[in-house]
Amino acid sequence: MQVPILKQGAYLIASIQSALEDDDLVRLCDALSTQVGKSRARGVIVDVTALDVMDSFSTRTLVELATIIRLRGAEMVIVGIQPEVAVAVVRLGLKLEGVSTALDLEEGIAYLDGKARSSGKEKNDRG
Amino acid sequence: MLCASGGVSEVTGIVPRTMQSLEWNTGPARKEGPQVRRIDKRMQSSTANPDQNTMAAITSKAWPPAESEKSGTAYALAGVARHRASDESGTVELLRSLAHLLRENRTQLCEEWSRRISGASLLTAMTKEEIFAEAIAVYNNYVDALESGTLEALQAYARSLSERIIPRGVETREVIGIVLLLRDVLARSLFAEYQSDFSMLNRVLDSYEPAANRIANTVAVGFVQERERVIREQQEAIRVLSTPVLQVRERLLILPIIGEIDPQRARQLTEQLLRGIRTNRAKVVVIDITGVPTMDATVANHLVQTVDATRLLGATVIITGLSPEIAQTLVTLGVDLSKMNTVGDLQGGIEEAERLLGYKVVPISELAHAE
Amino acid sequence: MSRTRSRIGVVQPATGEAPVGEDTCVPIHSAADILEARKRGRELAVALGFAATDCTLVATAISELARNIVLYADHGEIRLNSVARKNSMGIVITARDDGPGIADLQRAMRDGFSTSHGLGLGLPGVKRIMDEFEISSKPKRGTTVTARKWKCQ
DSSP: OOOOEEEETTEEEEEOOSOOOHHHHHHHHHHHHHHHHHTTOSEEEEEOTTOSOOOHHHHHHHHHHHHHHHHTTOEEEEEOOOHHHHHHHHHHTOOOTTOEEESSHHHHHHHHHHHHHHHHHHHSOOO | OOSHHHHHHHHHSOOOTTOOBOOOOOOSOOOHHHHHHHHHHHHHHHTSOOSSHHHHHHHOSOSSOOGGGOOOOOHHHHHHHHTTTTSHHHHHHHHHHHHHHHHHTHHHHHHHHHHHHHHTTOSTTSOHHHHHHHHHHHHHHHHHHHHHOBOHHHHHHHHHHHHHHGGGTOOHHHHHHHHHHHHHHHHHHHHHHHTTOHHHHHHHHHHHHHHHHHHHHHHHHHHHHHHHHHHHHHHHHHHHHHSOOEEEETTEEEEEEESOOOHHHHHHHHHHHHHHHHHHTOSEEEEEEEEOOOOOHHHHHHHHHHHHHHHHTTOEEEEEOOOHHHHHHHHHTTOOGGGSEEESSHHHHHHHHHHHHTOOOOOHHHHHHHO | OOOOGGGBSOOOOOTTEEEEEEEEEEEEOSHHHHHHHHHHHHHHHHHTTOOHHHHHHHHHHHHHHHHHIIIIISOEEEEEEEEEETTEEEEEEEEEEOSSOOSOHHHHTSTTOOSSSSOOOHHHHHHHHSSEEEEEEETTTEEEEEEEEEOOO
């Protein structure tokens, strides 16, 4: 099952609609890392609200994706992790270190907007 | 009912809740000799030393009852019943006669019963008037059940009575005690009625006893069930209260933890906190553990996992009130405290949270000045 | 975290525990079967009245074990059944394959070990999120992992 990728302003949004097979997740990651350059996106949001399980494979894949996105000059945020899934991920011993998280899509966008504002201030101070 | 120990085992025995109607079993008709012996045996056992205070109160009166207790209304009824008491329909008929007799003597017997309740120091949480009012109501239901052989109305009354008296601290012991007292009071009145006719008395008691036992059972079981329901409700309430997730400002939650945390409570705490974060869309959570005296490695580990899981939902945790002992436990576990956001006390934690959320607390005087 | 030797390679006798209902067996051949296996596991946990978090933990453990089969053994099976003991219900997950087996179980149970790529947190992770965990493996004969989760009162 393919995950649609939407472009909203400077951000790419991938909303996972149901449990994903390993290959589909890998395909999504490939697509996002390609498109982030093509579309000159500043940020990527991966919405995992519909995932009822995040095991070591999917977590690892998402952590790798976040690293790639950062290397491509954008920021990635995972949104919508369910409370039970969060507990399972932590208890498995996975940390999602270096990955930003937010409650939901709205929060994810707010987070990226905040990032853009603060980095914009640093880069060219408009005074 | 004269045999004290027999009465107790009947009452505490298990009766299926689904039992809606009574079958009055009379047993095979007896010959004259054994009947007389049986009554003798009862008379002896009624004076035997009972184990419990309640039982002492119930059986303390001399048996047979004094002549003054005898009411003189039922000889005619006994005569009517005598011809029919040989079969089951006769039993029903007999119980109906008994019910009629007991209704006629209601006030007198209820007064006697109330006196005995007070005398046995039962229902001390209630006034004499209250006891008498309830006694009349229980008595009416009791006699109705005796007559109709159905327990629904009595069950419903027992439930509502329990609902009323449980909050006042009435105990199971007392409820069983008053029901047994009623059995005793009524049996004494029946004895007084029929003592001149042993064979009739025996039939009356054979009909009365199983019915009275089941009625006593129904009331006691109803009370215990109601009590258990109340206890379950309270346990649930305590569980929820023990881990309150409070919203102090928009997007800011506080979780004050008081008392020891065991793994079960730790789980609950985590689940409630994470759910609270989602429903309140919280960004910052202050967990105050000032009230937690000690923490073993398992629970400390759980706390760390809760902090990590909270982060995955996009919220930040600030821990306040970390005692030196618990800090030591965390360090021993290899927790990197520099990665945990800890602030000395709850006030400092809330201030830090407000800072993270972009709030600034300004005295009103300064605010007015600025305007 | 230290791993005790006694827990590894020893199948503990299941004392005072009785199977309830029928086994569910999901053959694992491809990545698609992982989803099927964990869906079945979650359904069973929900049916037994497990707490939401525990349902997710069961599904996650099945996901890890099934993926190990796909990655290392090509094919195998996940067997699920419910068991009852004194005053609790539980789920037993049995993951069996006849793949190459694990040469060094001690090492496989250490965090960060993997013969494939990545972080290799599979087995120790499963052990952490389940209540009981047993593994036995013979080189060239295959691996069997049995893990139990009991319903919290």
